[in-house]
Every structure is written in C-alpha cells, then in structure tokens.
Amino acid sequence: MGFGDGKQFRGNQNYAVFDTEVLLSINIQIRRRGKQNSKLEIVKSGPDLKGANRFVAEGLLWKNQCRSLVDIIKKFSIVGDGYDTGSPHTKMETFEGMSLERAILLTYYGLLKIKYLKMIVQVSEDAKQSITRYFRVEKPLYFTYTHLVCRSALKGISKNRTDLSHEIHADNCNIYPDGICEKQPPSYIWRDYSAIIYLNNDFDGGEFFFSSNTQPESIETIVQPACGRMVGFSSGSENLHGVNAVRKGSRCALALWFTFDEIYREKVRDWVYDFLDEG
Numbered sequence: 001m002g003f004g005d006g007k008q009f010r011g012n013q014n015y016a017v018f019d020t021e022v023l024l025s026i027n028i029q030i031r032r033r034g035k036q037n038s039k040l041e042i043v044k045s046g047p048d049l050k051g052a053n054r055f056v057a058e059g060l061l062w063k064n065q066c067r068s069l070v071d072i073i074k075k076f077s078i079v080g081d082g083y084d085t086g087s088p089h090t091k092m093e094t095f096e097g098m099s100l101e102r103a104i105l106l107t108y109y110g111l112l113k114i115k116y117l118k119m120i121v122q123v124s125e126d127a128k129q130s131i132t133r134y135f136r137v138e139k140p141l142y143f144t145y146t147h148l149v150c151r152s153a154l155k156g157i158s159k160n161r162t163d164l165s166h167e168i169h170a171d172n173c174n175i176y177p178d179g180i181c182e183k184q185p186p187s188y189i190w191r192d193y194s195a196i197i198y199l200n201n202d203f204d205g206g207e208f209f210f211s212s213n214t215q216p217e218s219i220e221t222i223v224q225p226a227c228g229r230m231v232g233f234s235s236g237s238e239n240l241h242g243v244n245a246v247r248k249g250s251r252c253a254l255a256l257w258f259t260f261d262e263i264y265r266e267k268v269r270d271w272v273y274d275f276l277d278e279g
C-alpha cells in the first residue's frame, strides 16, 4: 500500500502522513530534545499500520523501569479503577488501575519512592513529545488522563475463550455496528490523542489491534505489547481498536490520553510538577 492511500480511513483526516525521510528527521529531533541516553524511536508509521493517524515507537522505557512500574501497579492499584459505570472490559479478567492522583498521594504519604513518580512523569512527557512531533501539533496539547493498568486472566479460566479483553471501540466516540461514531458521553469526547506504553510481554494473548469496523474479523493490524513499546494514535473513529483476550498471566501498560481542551486537562499534574520541583 502506498503512502496516503486513505480508503480505509474515516472521520477527521486532517492529520499528517509521513514518508520515511520525514520520519527519520522526527526521530533525530526527538533524540536531540530528549535525554542523552533516550533511545525513543518511531519504528512504524501510518502506512505500515494500515491507517494514517497511527504510529508505533520503541525505547520509551528500559527493562528495569518496566519491572518497577509493573511491581508498583501490582502493589498499589485498585480493581476496576477508572471506570465508574459500564466497564468495557471482559469479565474473564481482572482490571487493576492506578491513576496519577493515586501515585502522587502515595508519594506524598511516603509509600511510593519519589523516583517512581519522576519516572512516570518522564515517560509520559516523552510520549507526549512523540505525539506532538508525529502529528505536527502546533497548539497547546494537555494531558487529560494517566492510567497505569494491568489486565490479568482469572485463574482457572478456559484458554479457548472467544471474548476480547477490551471490545472494539474509539476513544472519543460511541461506535455503533453501522459504523456511526457518536461524539456523546459515556465516551470521553474531549480526548484527541491516545498513547499506550507497554510494560511487559510475559503473558499469553493480549495483542492490541486496529480494526476497520466493529467485527473482530476486521482486524487491520496488530501491535504486540513489549516493554517500552508505544502505540500512538488520534482518538477518533479513524482508529477503532481493541485488545485480544489475555489468556494467561498479567498484561500491564501505561495509558495516556491528550486533549486540546484546557478544561479537561489533568489538573493533578500541576500538583505533581510543583511537588517534584520542590523535592
């Protein structure tokens, strides 16, 4: 498929599509601006992923950082966290989550080392930078939600399950079988970009996929989670996606969403940044 072949794309198409040279220059810019030892690199862009507004990056975290973050989620997260009503997750797995608010409270009360809060901030800023560069964002973009999550297969559950861990959806609209995506609650309509940074691969199943419609047969492309790998995409109906069942073990990630709407910015970040500045 050539660059700019947009026949599968729906929704807002006002996003960048890059060729390899532009991508290389983005990677060089990311490296120059990032930490000396950062190896963050965009390895797959729209055409490889069968959609213009998607990319995969590698190198956001080192192995020991991934291990620490998984341990922190296991220790401090809350089952079902982040979803008050109508969880989109399968009942065959547990979903444990930890928000940035919880992370700073734990740090504040001395239960979480400050270096881990710094790590969460650093990796989320790196993710934001790659989103900003890839999509050539030229106006203020805000974090809207930060969620450390693990999905784990329930003990004794059949490995031949046919359910999905996370049903096919768009992040900022409610998708219906006829393909209409309605920008209404309960979906988070203010989300503009999404980034999922994976923390491990020692589980069965759990692949992330992009899909052209709501049927599981319509999978376009798969992203296999691995420590430090990130999938970034615009949050609308042009990026329907889901997660295959986690058949064994625990699949953990740092999920981030961004918005142009200042009203929905993640206000707890101000407290976190002040706290880190003072400390």
Ligand SMILES: O=C(O)CCC(=O)C(=O)O
Pocket (backbone or CB within 6 Å): 166, 171, 196, 208, 241, 242, 243, 253, 255
């Ligand atoms: O964990 C993933 O790979 C994707 C999760 C997701 O799509 C979501 O939380 O909206």
Ligand SMILES: [Fe+2]
Pocket (backbone or CB within 6 Å): 169, 170, 171, 194, 241
């Ligand atoms: Fe999603």
